[in-house]
Amino acid sequence: MALIALAADKGSPGVTTAAVALAAVWPRRVLLAETDPAGGDLVYRSAAAHGGPLNPNTGMLSIAATARRGLVPDQLWDHVQPLSGGLEVLVGLGIAEQAAGLAGLWPTLGRAFAQLADSPHAPADVIADCGRISGETPVVEMFSQAALVLLVSRTEPEAIARVRDRAAALAAKLHGGHRGAATLATPLIGVVLVTDPGDSAKLVHQVNDMLVAAQTGARVVGTLAHDAAGADQLAGRKRGRLDKSLLIRSARKVTADLYQQYGAAWSVPAAGTHGAQGPHGQPAAGAGR
Secondary structure, rough: OOOOEEEEEOOOHHHHHHHHHHHHHHOOOOEEOOOOOOOHHHHHHEOOOOOHHHOOOOOHHHHHHHHHHOOOOOHHHOOOEEEEOOOOOEEEEOHHHHHHHOOOOOOHHHHHHHHHHHHOOOOOOOEEEEOOOOOOHHHHHHHHHHEEEEEEEEHHHHHHHHHHHHHHHHHHHHHHHOOOOOOOOOOOEEEEEEEOHHHHHHHHHHHHHHHHHOOOOOOOEEEEOOOHHHHHHHOOOOOOOOOHOHHHHHHHHHHHHHHHHHHHOOOOOOOOOOOOOOOOOOOOOOOOO
């Protein structure tokens, strides 16, 4: 199992929506960690399993004191809250100023997330919502521990240019320089495009050509549907069959493709795997069927 970090370069491409959607259909037990230094969103948009609001003080904020004394991966579960649909979440910071309390702790958190796979009691993959990143964003200090860094991008020309440049910058930082597309460096840098389904095949080809030409070592690993109604259902703002939404159907394909390509490296069995559920009590996609 693995740490998968999701991030974006600029704008609002929907990193949190992408992270929740992928976690909701993940085929094994998964912990969704809101690690955006600018603050998390789920405490405002999601209900806890008991029906009330999530506790903003239990999560990244509470884990800071523990991590300063050293962090055993199983201790992560002491700071996790289940959403109403069963998805287990490490709630993010409330405001950006609270990120000062995590200064110097990002590598420690990254190691704990990555090593949760080897927990003898409650192993799980970790999907980390890292928000928007720039050259000095501290959450990037976790990326060397990740198996996969996924850059989420919309498909406007300026967004594609930014994700190309961000992938190149990350390759230089994490791998020591530009890498050819065939290089299997760790962590692998992938791109997830948020697009209209009808345009996806052509856009994937175009973006991959750009990534190869720039020698980023990155490539497009999948597309998520630009589905406002599905995003509202996922956030609990709208009723409907979440498992039938374009967003969840596309998320299911992304996870299936990821496991087909990289699952052999994430082969530790997850004891006590939970059924995949959306964050608001609806079956999200029948993952693992």
